[in-house]
Amino acid sequence: MPVIEASQLTKTYGELRAVDEISFAVSPGESFGLLGPNGAGKSTTMRMIGGTTLRTSGTLRVNGLDPEVHGPEVRASLGVVPQQDNLDTELRARDNLIMYGRYFGLPYSYLRPRADELLEFAQLTEKADEKVDNLSGGMKRRLTIARALVNEPRILLLDEPTTGLDPQARHILWDRLFRLKEQGVTLIVTTHFMDEAEQLCDRLIVMDNGRIVAEGSPADLIRQYSTREVLEVRFGSDRNVALVERLRGFADRIEPLPDRVLLYTEDGEGALEAVRRDGLEPVTSLVRRSSLEDVFLRLTGRSLVD
């Protein structure tokens, strides 16, 4: 039985259809991603799963329960990491975990040792008695994840878990999430970073304007919507667009961007050689494997990150 099942799920704000008849199911232990640009409806979907945002129409079940009817039961089985940290900055790191646990009706005798365990997991043991204000962005994020685990949820909702973090902080955080996944925690992750989606997600849906535009594993999506390799060439911003027609013959598909031209092909090096033989010398060139970014570009005609 899926742990989360959405059918024709819709949320409108006046005229705006923030989430527009989306359907998906998540299996236990799966790591499931919602990929899309800002405003695609990812966060709204997450909040509906927790029953904090009320849906306009459609059905939604979490562990077989409707979050709007069984809010306390559903939320007690979830850990939520919101997009914006909302820690109590007046309290120390440890007290943030303990007090949050109190909201779930958990006794102090359970919460005190649990808080120490989670601080160690989040690599914050030395910061246990620091006020939250004195923690770095990455530490606050890890503390928020630790907080979400205090009630031992089987499902963890992570809304943009690493937005705003530096690369090192992101890798530490991903490592923590992998460990949870290994222990069977179901992860639901929204992100607009394709590398994050590729790292963390077994399966994902690509969302745009409140709708699902594609669904599958990262590898499947890349296979289905892109070529194996991509050749990126730059000729200078004024010449890129002008050369598109001339480059068209060298690739299966071509995508002109303001600063560069993307040539989709099975053999990037071969295409680059062919371009050069034709007498064109790009200022810079790069051959890389296709990513989810290319899938998104193909599906929507737009880049993920503005």
Add this chain to the structure above:
Amino acid sequence: MALDTNALAYSGRALDAAQQAETVRRWGWWFQAEWRLRSMKAYWTSVVGSALLTPLLYVVAMGIGLGSLVDANAGGIGGVTYLTFVAPGLLVSTVVMSGTNELSYPVMGGFKWQRLYYARATTAASPQQVALGELLAVFIRLLAEALVFYVVLVVMGAVRPGWSLLMVPVAGLAGMAFGAPLGAYAATIENEGPEFALIQRFVVMPMFLFAGTFFPLASMPVYLQWLGWISPMWHGTQLARAVGFGMPLTGAEVLGHLAFLVVLTTVGVWLAMRTFVKRLGR
């Protein structure tokens, strides 16, 4: 001590989700209040400190300074010394103003700055419980402040101990009669504007000055007395005077004052729960 990360996600020691939900359905309102009270610990010393110092300053300035003038010229007010007359009013108005502080910026900030209400709403609690807990915590804090204030008044001889202790719950109720509707309003504010400064200047200050705190409302022209009638501070002060030094009130008056405060508090609590549900459920 090495952590067994394999057992981290589920230690098996926590209540399961159904048990958590059941506990929270019953006691969630209290768990919510608990956190707010604990956060208040950060400024607890200033709460107690000001509860000690404010009556001290007031009693010296009003009771001994102004009071000696009033008592010498008018022989007190309604048969009691000016200090005796003014003390219950000072207690009530101070507590109402504390309620104003606790339920204006902190409530808006809970949605806007720290976003703590959103954190609480992701727990097993309901938005109604978040609102209720918030108001309850402030009520408890107001009672604590009123009690300290009362003890100082007694020690300084401004109030005689005994039934006058009822001034404490009366002040707490008056604080919520103004604070709860204010909290409900604060929960609707999207962006910080001049709202609270205007309320402070054009509602709280006039209420403080013209609601019979410093002189009987009846000594004002009738066309200004309505300022007192609509003010929780006046209704609270009248009740506090009745229990404080036995100011004669008819049974109907007592009931009227009490009903005014209870109705305003109840409407405020109901509105706060509604606005929290709306804002957190978006």
